[in-house]
Amino acid sequence: MKNQNLLRMDNIGIVVESLDQSIVFFLELGLKLEGRSMIEGEWAGRVTGLGNQSVEVAMM
Template sequence: MTVKMDNVGIVVEDLTAAIEFFRELGLELEGQTIVEGEWAGRVTGLGNQRVEIAMMRTPDGHSRIELSRFIEPSVVADHRNAPVNALGYLRVMFAVDDLDETLSRLREHGTELVSTEVVRYEDAYRLCYVRGPEGILIGLAQELG
């Protein structure tokens, strides 16, 4: 049996800001549409729904993020300020070539480090967590060597 990850979903209020953030990170907008109707609600268990989605793809084409803005029904919970040890899905980690340059570009979109520093893990990685638009938690890792 073969299993392949298709995408990770992130619910946002400001779809445009989230698209621009992930574009700045290096992802490409694959498509944007409205998903609605009874069939979609049967999948999610939400009943009749209307959701604006944008699919973002990494340049290598192997990973995607689905950004969703719920029009109907409205959002019922907010986990944007959950700490890194909260139960459930937490963050997406991206490998980048130049962590300092990536952070510089993302700061123009209001991105802030979760900690006060970028941390070195042995001689293998430089790592950090950042909060993007709407508090989206993203991990960034630069392989050393």
């Protein structure tokens, strides 16, 4: 197998009412759930510009 290098990665964030229902939706479209976690504190606030906060994320 040839060596493959990642040249680019794009991502988007989508705010949803129900993370559980959204995960099911994307699974049905054929995506795979890569991980799910809580991001809290100052770092999360710097990313969004909204200050100290707690965000639950799912990586699909």
